[in-house]
Amino acid sequence: MAEQKNTWSHWRDDITREGCLKAIDEFRADGRDAFLEKYGYRYATEYYLHHEGNPYDSKAIVGVARKFDRPELGPASSKEFSGGKDAAAGRAQELGFTGFEAEVLCNGRFGFRRRGC
Numbered sequence: 001m002a003e004q005k006n007t008w009s010h011w012r013d014d015i016t017r018e019g020c021l022k023a024i025d026e027f028r029a030d031g032r033d034a035f036l037e038k039y040g041y042r043y044a045t046e047y048y049l050h051h052e053g054n055p056y057d058s059k060a061i062v063g064v065a066r067k068f069d070r071p072e073l074g075p076a077s078s079k080e081f082s083g084g085k086d087a088a089a090g091r092a093q094e095l096g097f098t099g100f101e102a103e104v105l106c107n108g109r110f111g112f113r114r115r116g117c
Helices: 008-016 018-032 032-039 058-069 090-096 102-107
Strands: 047-051 054-057 099-100
Touching: 008 058, 018 032, 018 047, 018 054, 018 058, 032 058, 047 058, 054 058, 058 090, 090 099
Parallel strands: none
Antiparallel strands: 047 054, 047 099
């Protein structure tokens, strides 16, 4: 069986900082809940990326960035890849975003809390 060309390993290196910034712009315009619902993502449970003083759900940002960086594939579904430090969160850090683990949000530092705090 041939490997699918839309798997994480085939498109992870195509994700760019510019694509992530476009996804962040859309996140800001839509609002967190609407953005996550529109693309079928849940609140991040482990990893976030930090940009201009705000936290973002790293998996959702990287997944939506795919629609900008690989328009023929569109946004990635949350089931197509992991959000962990070896996947979406790690890619975001490679692109120069500061990443942090969810415990940072439990102190309310960024103005919203993750579920489970």
